[in-house]
Each structure stands twice: as C-alpha cells, then as structure tokens.
Amino acid sequence: MDGPKRGASRAATIVDIARAAGVSKSTVSLVLKDSPLVKAETRERITRAIEQLGYVYNRSAANLRTARSSFVGMVISDLMNPFFTELAVGIEDGLHDLGFVPILANTNEDLARQSSVLQSLLEHGVAGIIMSPARGTDAWGLSQILPRTMPMVLTMRRVDGSPLPYVGPDNRTGSRDAVAHLISLGHSNIAFLGGDGTMTTQRERINGYQDALRAAGLPTPDDLIFDSMPTRVGGAEAILAALASHRRPTAAFCYNDIVAMGATRTLGLNGVRVGVDFAVIGFDDIVEAEHNAPPLTTVNADTRIMGARAARSLLGVIDGADPQTMSYTGKTRLVIRDSCGAHAPANLRETV
Amino acid sequence: MDGPKRGASRAATIVDIARAAGVSKSTVSLVLKDSPLVKAETRERITRAIEQLGYVYNRSAANLRTARSSFVGMVISDLMNPFFTELAVGIEDGLHDLGFVPILANTNEDLARQSSVLQSLLEHGVAGIIMSPARGTDAWGLSQILPRTMPMVLTMRRVDGSPLPYVGPDNRTGSRDAVAHLISLGHSNIAFLGGDGTMTTQRERINGYQDALRAAGLPTPDDLIFDSMPTRVGGAEAILAALASHRRPTAAFCYNDIVAMGATRTLGLNGVRVGVDFAVIGFDDIVEAEHNAPPLTTVNADTRIMGARAARSLLGVIDGADPQTMSYTGKTRLVIRDSCGAHAPANLRETV
DNA sequence: CTGAAAGCGCTTACAG
DNA sequence: CTGAAAGCGCTTACAG
Numbered sequence A, B: 001m002d003g004p005k006r007g008a009s010r011a012a013t014i015v016d017i018a019r020a021a022g023v024s025k026s027t028v029s030l031v032l033k034d035s036p037l038v039k040a041e042t043r044e045r046i047t048r049a050i051e052q053l054g055y056v057y058n059r060s061a062a063n064l065r066t067a068r069s070s071f072v073g074m075v076i077s078d079l080m081n082p083f084f085t086e087l088a089v090g091i092e093d094g095l096h097d098l099g100f101v102p103i104l105a106n107t108n109e110d111l112a113r114q115s116s117v118l119q120s121l122l123e124h125g126v127a128g129i130i131m132s133p134a135r136g137t138d139a140w141g142l143s144q145i146l147p148r149t150m151p152m153v154l155t156m157r158r159v160d161g162s163p164l165p166y167v168g169p170d171n172r173t174g175s176r177d178a179v180a181h182l183i184s185l186g187h188s189n190i191a192f193l194g195g196d197g198t199m200t201t202q203r204e205r206i207n208g209y210q211d212a213l214r215a216a217g218l219p220t221p222d223d224l225i226f227d228s229m230p231t232r233v234g235g236a237e238a239i240l241a242a243l244a245s246h247r248r249p250t251a252a253f254c255y256n257d258i259v260a261m262g263a264t265r266t267l268g269l270n271g272v273r274v275g276v277d278f279a280v281i282g283f284d285d286i287v288e289a290e291h292n293a294p295p296l297t298t299v300n301a302d303t304r305i306m307g308a309r310a311a312r313s314l315l316g317v318i319d320g321a322d323p324q325t326m327s328y329t330g331k332t333r334l335v336i337r338d339s340c341g342a343h344a345p346a347n348l349r350e351t352v
Numbered sequence C, D: 001c002t003g004a005a006a007g008c009g010c011t012t013a014c015a016g
Helices: A014-021 A025-032 A040-053 A059-066 A082-097 A111-123 A139-145 A171-184 A200-215 A232-244 A257-269 A287-291 A303-318 A346-350 B014-021 B025-032 B040-053 B059-066 B082-097 B111-123 B139-145 B171-184 B200-215 B232-244 B257-269 B287-291 B303-318 B346-350
Strands: A071-076 A101-106 A128-131 A152-155 A166-169 A190-193 A251-254 A279-281 A298-300 A328-330 A333-335 B071-076 B101-106 B128-131 B152-155 B166-169 B190-193 B251-254 B279-281 B298-300 B328-330 B333-335
Touching: A014 A025, A014 A040, A025 A040, A059 B059, A071 A082, A071 A111, A082 A101, A082 A257, A082 A287, A082 A303, A082 B082, A082 B101, A101 A111, A101 B082, A111 A139, A128 A303, A152 A303, A166 A171, A166 A303, A171 A190, A171 A200, A171 A251, A171 A279, A171 A298, A171 A333, A190 A200, A190 A232, A190 A257, A232 A251, A232 A257, A251 A257, A257 A279, A257 A287, A257 B287, A287 B257, A303 A328, B014 B025, B014 B040, B025 B040, B071 B082, B071 B111, B082 B101, B082 B257, B082 B287, B082 B303, B101 B111, B111 B139, B128 B303, B152 B303, B166 B171, B166 B303, B171 B190, B171 B200, B171 B251, B171 B279, B171 B298, B171 B333, B190 B200, B190 B232, B190 B257, B232 B251, B232 B257, B251 B257, B257 B279, B257 B287, B303 B328
Parallel strands: A071 A101, A071 A128, A128 A152, A152 A166, A166 A328, A190 A251, A251 A279, B071 B101, B071 B128, B128 B152, B152 B166, B166 B328, B190 B251, B251 B279
Antiparallel strands: A101 B101, A298 A333, B298 B333
C-alpha cells in the first residue's frame, strides 16, 4: 500500500468503520478512546478496519460535541525579534507537551491587527490565549473583545490595570543587578537606552536601574534616560543621543539586547571600543548576544522556559484554577561577557 | 456594558439569537453571511440581538457542516533560525490575507516529531499544509502519513522524489552569481562551507558554486567542500577545517548566513581580517547579515515574500489547481557589503 | 422574504 | 460488552 485513503472519494468516518467492522459507531467511538469496555476481539476487528480505510479522527467534530477545544491562540507582538521567537518556541513546545496545538498570530505591534486576530481566535473556538500584547494595548479595550470567561495569560508585557495573569521575568531585579555590576566596575554616569514609557517593561527596567543607582548613593537624573524604538536602529539612535548629550555617560544599560547590539555597533563605527572605552549591558540574553562583537553582557531571563511556563499557567486557568494564582515571575541572572568591560585589563578600564 | 457575554453561564448560539429576535435560526444564519435575502428590518433586529448577547460565531461548527476548514498547518524545521522565522512571518502574513489561520509546529529537525505533528494536523482538519521538511524527510514516509488528497506545498527544501509543489529561491543561480563575484575579485581558491549532502539545498548551492568555477575555467576539487551543521558553530568548525587544509582557500562561499557568521567570527578571533585578508559570502540575507561584523555580502532570496508566495500556492491547490503548476522558484540577487572585500582598497586586496 | 428539516462527524448517557 | 438515540452549532436546499 502507498498511503492512507487511496483513491477514496471522501474521507472515511466513524460510520464507515462501523459498517466495515460490523458494529455500531458507538463501539467504534469507544475503541477510539481506548475504553476498556470493548471485547478484545471486537477491538481487533475495528482496529483493522481503521487501518484498512485509512481513517483519520475528526477532532473538530469531537470538540464540537464535547464543547472542548485543543486549540490555543498564541499572539505575538513581534515575531521577527529573536527574543519573541524564542518565547514562541517555548510556548509551542509547552503547548505540544500538554496536548494543545497553537494557532499563531503575529500582530507586529499593530493594535488593529491584534483586535482582529483576537476576534478570529474566538470564532475558531480556542480553549485559551497566550499573548504578548502589542504596544499600547489597554485593559478596557481587551475586555471589550474578550469574553470574561476566555482563559488568557499575558506574557512578557503587562497591561496596566488588567487583572489577567502575567508570566514574565523579574525585570526590576534583573535590571538592578546589571546596573549594580556596572557601578562595581567604577561607572557612576550610566545611561538607560531604549523603549518608551508606554511599555510597562521599560518602566520596570528603569525602576531597577534607579534602584541600583540609589543604593549606591548616585543621582538618577531623567535626562540620562534615552527613549527609542526597541530595535537595533533605535539603539543606534539612542546611543548617539547619549553621546551627544551634556552628560556624556561612560556606560549604558539597555532596554533589551537588540537595542544593545545597535548601540555597540554604532559605538564601534565611531571608534569607541565597547568593553574598553565604554560599557554596555543588554537584557534578554537572546542567542545572538554571545555572538555580538563584542559578546554582550546581558540579563538572562530563560525566555524559552518562560514560554513553556506560560503554557502551563494557561492550562491551569483552562482547568479552572483561580487566574490570580497563575501569575509567575521568573528569576534572572546576569551573564557577564565582554561588552561591560569586566574582562578588560584594569589599566585599560582606568581610562574610562 | 463592559465586554461580551457578561455573566452568561454558557455562550450564546445561533438559536439564542433566533429566539431573542423572534425569527428562525435559518434567518440568523443568513444575516451572518450577509445574504441579501433578508429584509432590512429583520436584519436590524437580528444584528441588535447579536450585539446584546455578545454572540460569537462558531466557525468550527460551520466548518463541520460545510466540510471546509480555515486552518492551515505551518510546519517549520527550525524556527530559532532567523531565516525560518522570517519565512514563518511571511507565511503567516500571506495566510492571514487569504482568510486562513496557521497552526504552528516547530519540528526542530526531528523526524519523529514531524510525523506526529503531521498526524495531529490531519486530525485537526487542516485545509492544507505548508512545510519546510526536517532534514532526512523522505518522499515515501511522507506519503505514508498524508492522504494523497491533502493539499501540501514544500518550501525552502525539496524532498527527493516527491511530486509535491515546491516554493523556494533559485539556489543554483544565486550561488553561481555569488561565486562569480568572488572570482571577479581575484579569488581562484574558494571553499564551500556548511551543510551536508542530505540537504537538497546544499546540493543545489554546490552546483551553482561549481557552475561558476567551471565557467571561469577553474577546477572543482571535492576537498574544497567542508560539510558542517548549518549553524554558527558549524560555520566555525568548517572554516577552521578549511584553514587547516592543504588547499588554504582565500575565500569562502557559505551554505547560509548563519554559517557565514560563524565563519567570520572565527576568522576575526584568529586575527584574519574578513573582507581584507579573506573573503566571505553567505546566503539568505537574514536581517542580522547587515549587522554582522563585518556586514555580510550575501544572496538575498526575499524570504518573507517567498513565505507569502507559498501561502498562495497552497491556496491554489486547495482550490483545485494542478499541484504540478503551483511550484515557484524565486529570483535571487547578490547584496554586496563588506565581508567579500569588494569595498576594500585594491592595494589591500592584492595581499590576499 | 422566512421557516422546518436534515445532516456534518463525533460522544454520551441509557438500555439491554 | 454493544447498540439506538439525542445532540453539539452550524448550513443548505426546499417549501411556502
């Protein structure tokens, strides 16, 4: 034989199997779900018929009947960002292990698109939704689209005022540790680069940045914060602004690795030796970070595991757990490589 | 009001709407599909009921009835590779525009996982499948899993002996152009780095590489081909092997950009100035390529557009077009940046 | 212009 | 251990 359902005009259904095996479709349904009720010999006959007819189970029909669904919506704000790619891979993996199947939607930071895919996900009967909200998502708008009963978890970005469970890293502590490290290296004039105030994540990371500064008795002037798009280009622009500013920082803690990579490249292009003349730290530890020139010191947030974690939280609320208890904040750890200058000879560092 | 289906114990259905509007469910169904048959006043009443009850259309039920599906399987061999991420984004976008919704499966080059997700996709009733096959996929195995009637298109990688339509770039011509460029720069001792013979794509790219060599009257020794994993690490290993070999090439054409980036980094670490002492060209033009140090000369294949193109091809075969006619080979173009040395001063290039 | 009826492919009590 | 019946939420001829 060379493949299922050869030449058949239409796909075999449970009743075709029943007829072929000389039983009722109820019995076929039982063997499909491995019920111990059916006699071995009958089961055998049915299994053979299934093989022979190349039967494939219609899960949608079953779902309709049982009012269950094995679909989960996975709404990603910017899949092209390696950070979110890794998150998506983690979610897909976690969902797969839990017997769910992800419907992917890349909103590309577009709120209109986000609304439309959310609506589409509802119509397609997903059991729940995992979403990294697009920039500017607001709690009220979300509640307008989604039935209150729709299980949902937010990941990597919070939505102000939303009661939905959130899974993500401890941005504040991670940032504090990174900036404390910069301070321990002798820096006191440290810029924050990238993102903008509409992103809850930026606010959290800035809080951590200021925590470290204050803990060291250093000032926290607002004009050391340089907003930008959270992209390579944004990083380039932000570092240029920082360099041109009257404060002339000697180090920068960046909103994320992409921004840090844009900044290090621009620094290099301008003859500034990153890790020697200037220190840079990123956030996320995307796979590219260690291949950056120079390799990037950054805050690892176990993005992939976090994705799988989000899948498990969603499953929890699908199974009726109190959403309030399904939030999860992941630990972070600073990964020291070359861009912060910790490995540079002390005499060189003196010149900073 | 603050959101659909507030407090409702179960979701409203078409019959709830019918009851609320005082019509039959047939009529409700008609307005749902914008039929011109129903009287304006009736439609109005029904629309209002839909609003009020926060009704959401159950597309799965409709699909069951009409034997149609708006799901498409998107099976990706390695989502973490930026090249495939870009492909996935293109596919998702194309599918979205065509009214389909992608179910994502990342096989991670694992054949067992690929078989299992393919089976799962069937059970979930997808209308078709777009797949970049995992390494080692064979035509016969595929035909065992998939009904002959399942619409499917292969993308970016062919499967030997499979009659399925294929959408991807013109690997051979793209490679020929790249290597011809290296030759025009004065190189005659050019290595091919990365991939292995189980990948149809590698064979195609090697063919193009040899085409260019032959066209210039140059030899095409097999020991200038250095197989490796198609990853950064693979690129590092391959370039080391090339450098250690008795042929000592002065330039390398790489299987893809990731390999090229691994190679350029290793070269740099060993004090070889890429674009000056040694020329490197990649393939794919992933977004990171232009941010590489030095910026990578590479073959652009319009990956994103190719993804959207694959979506359209799939829709063609779903709509009954002859699969034979749905293949598509995309044009490529060489993007010259710094890693090939074309921009290096001629006197420096002399030293190669 | 609108309604009654049948049916898509399953599952699930309920009988026997 | 197995079968008959009802029903999940829709659509689609077919009447009227």
